[in-house]
Amino acid sequence: MRNGGQTTLIRRLLERRIHETVTDQDTTATVAVMLRVLPPPRALLAVWDAGIRSTFERLICEDMLELATVADEHEALASLEGDFRPIVVSDSLELIRRIRSCELPRHPHILYIPQLDESAERDAGLMAGANDCVGRRAEERELRARIGTARRIAELEEVLRITLIENRKLSTTDDLTRIASRRFFSKHFPREVERAARYGRPLSLILCDIDFFKNVNDTLGHVGGDEILKQFAMRLQESLRRGVDWVARIGGEEFAVVLPETAYEQALDVARRLRARVADKEFKAQACNLNVTASFGLCSILRVPLSERRTADHMLRVADAALYRSKNAGRNRVTATLMPGHAAKTPSSPAPPRNRKVG
Secondary structure: OOOOHHHHHHHHHHHHHHHHOOOOHHHHHHHHHHHHHOOOOEEEEEOOOHHHHHHHHHHOOOOOOEEEEOOOHHHHHHHHHHOOOOEEEEOOHHHHHHHHHOOOOOOOEEEEOOOOOOHHHHHHHHHHOOOEEOOOOOOHHHHHHHHHHHHHHHHHHHHHHHHHHHHHHHHHEOOOOOOEOHHHHHHHHHHHHHHHHHHOOOEEEEEEEEOOHHHHHHHHHHHHHHHHHHHHHHHHHHOOOOOOOEEEEOOOOEEEEEEEOOOHHHHHHHHHHHHHHHHOOOEEEOOEEEOOOEEEEEEEEOOOOOOOOOHHHHHHHHHHHHHHHHHHOOOOOEEEEEEOOHHHOEOOEOOOOEEEEEO
């Protein structure tokens, strides 16, 4: 495949995708809004012929492209590396080759202006990595059309990039509390289990649930309840090891705290601290101060086994059962369960877990 062929393929896929979604009014309207509110794409004019450069500077108005002009190859490359621009217009084959050989964050759409308006010159530009070519003596109407095509491609790629980033955020981050989402937990907690098993490390899981949260909503309304949830999530996060432990919202007022490489006694200390941090300081919402408590259920494994599957599901069920024991015993407390070393048990006679309530 020629250099630039991948970008051409992306362009065709984008154009086909837009065409395929014309019947989907919601998607089409969303794309239209995004295209409308995006600022004009940023372009780099690296043309060494003064006459051609002047022509393009005159043709490209501010509402079409945000244009920057450079005087030589070094300035062009420095500009792209330091301040990426998705469109490049150039009459230099060497610059195009150097751009394609650079490790840029993204690949710009390159419009090449050959020395001679001949097929061999155009082929040379495409082989060097250009996406499109336009003759030096082309009419202004064609020049505007080529520039317009480059702009549409840059805009569609930007919409796609923004959409992918937002979709990743939505799938991994809880929109209200800005911590990990249930989907993130479902995907990554089993990976934590696999990692702990691979290295023979301990692993602990805490489930917690805000006590009587319905009363909070009834008292403060759902807006006030949302404020409590955000503050609750923040208190959990602030008590954990940065970059190691993590917390996810897995239900309305239910949260999971994952403690990698944390054995039973250390995890129990963490659960106690979390309970106290929630209960010992009032929450503020809707101009009111409110006492809030939470119930906690802990499941810990001293050494995650390699041999058994569904350990993640088992830990989740054990922690959930511990949480409900805390709620049934009066709430605002921790119930901890130490799962036995699986290597020491047999399928025919599993050892019972050890339970421990902490007020």
